[in-house]
Amino acid sequence: MGNGLSEQPSFLSNIPFLQAFHIAILGLDSAGKTTVLYRLQFNEFVNTVPTKGFNAEKVKVSLGSRSRTVTFHFWDVGGQEKLRPLWKSYTRCTDGIVFVVDSVDVERMEEAKTELHKIVKTSENQGVPLLVVANKQDLRHALGPAELERSLALKELGPGTPWHLQPTCAIIGDGLKEGLEKLHDMILKRRKALRQQKKKR
Numbered sequence: 001m002g003n004g005l006s007e008q009p010s011f012l013s014n015i016p017f018l019q020a021f022h023i024a025i026l027g028l029d030s031a032g033k034t035t036v037l038y039r040l041q042f043n044e045f046v047n048t049v050p051t052k053g054f055n056a057e058k059v060k061v062s063l064g065s066r067s068r069t070v071t072f073h074f075w076d077v078g079g080q081e082k083l084r085p086l087w088k089s090y091t092r093c094t095d096g097i098v099f100v101v102d103s104v105d106v107e108r109m110e111e112a113k114t115e116l117h118k119i120v121k122t123s124e125n126q127g128v129p130l131l132v133v134a135n136k137q138d139l140r141h142a143l144g145p146a147e148l149e150r151s152l153a154l155k156e157l158g159p160g161t162p163w164h165l166q167p168t169c170a171i172i173g174d175g176l177k178e179g180l181e182k183l184h185d186m187i188l189k190r191r192k193a194l195r196q197q198k199k200k201r
């Protein structure tokens with residue numbers, strides 16, 4: 001399995017608007033990962049069933065005030081406990097991680113935090129931009145961004161991991177585009193920094 005970039009001639013990787021970005025969508029089961037994916041792909045709500053393995057979709061999204069079309073390869077990986085060891089394989093060479101959280105599932109917030117920190121801190125994922133999707137904001141009792149930032153201990157991820165927390169409602173699509181814009185910006189910034197580091201060597 002390779003990421004989109006490895007299939008592209010190297011000159012294309014220097015032209016940001018021609019690139020496809022490889023993104024792993026992770027999170028506990030029932031957080032809303034597949035709903036996020038299909039909302040982005042079809043621009044409508046799709047009734048989901050629990051994901052047994054993974055869903056892979058190539059999605060074109062128009063981003064920014066100039067409506068640039070950006071292609072993302074999303075890998076939506078099942079979040080049940082027995083599937084989580086697979087997450088590592090899907091984040092190998094990934095450009096970004098989307099971690100979806102059910103903002104009302106207070107009981108499993110500690111578990112979500114543990115899984116999030118585990119995957120972000122693996123050596124392959126050092127510095128990979130992270131979008132935390134604080135989903136199900138339409139529900140009463142949903143935790144707000146500040147509470148989620150604290151509960152998930154996002155500040156403890158350290159300065160090496162660029163992250164953004166985005167409140168969303170995947171059912172109607174609220175917040176998803178804004179979140180992707182931020183992720184896209186973080187990815188481009190990281191690539192630029194990596195290119196500059198390479199030149200200095």
Ligand code: G3D
Pocket residue numbers: 027028029030031032033034035036047048049050051079100135136137138139168169170171172
């Ligand atoms: P997963 O892929 O992370 O396992 P799913 O999660 O996308 O299958 O979603 C799990 C359930 O959460 C689904 O409901 C889905 O409709 C619901 N859901 C997803 N996003 C939102 C949201 O923003 N708000 C609300 N209220 N519900 C959401 P069912 O009933 O099919 O289990």
Ligand code: MG
Pocket residue numbers: 033034035048049050051078
């Ligand atoms: Mg799913």
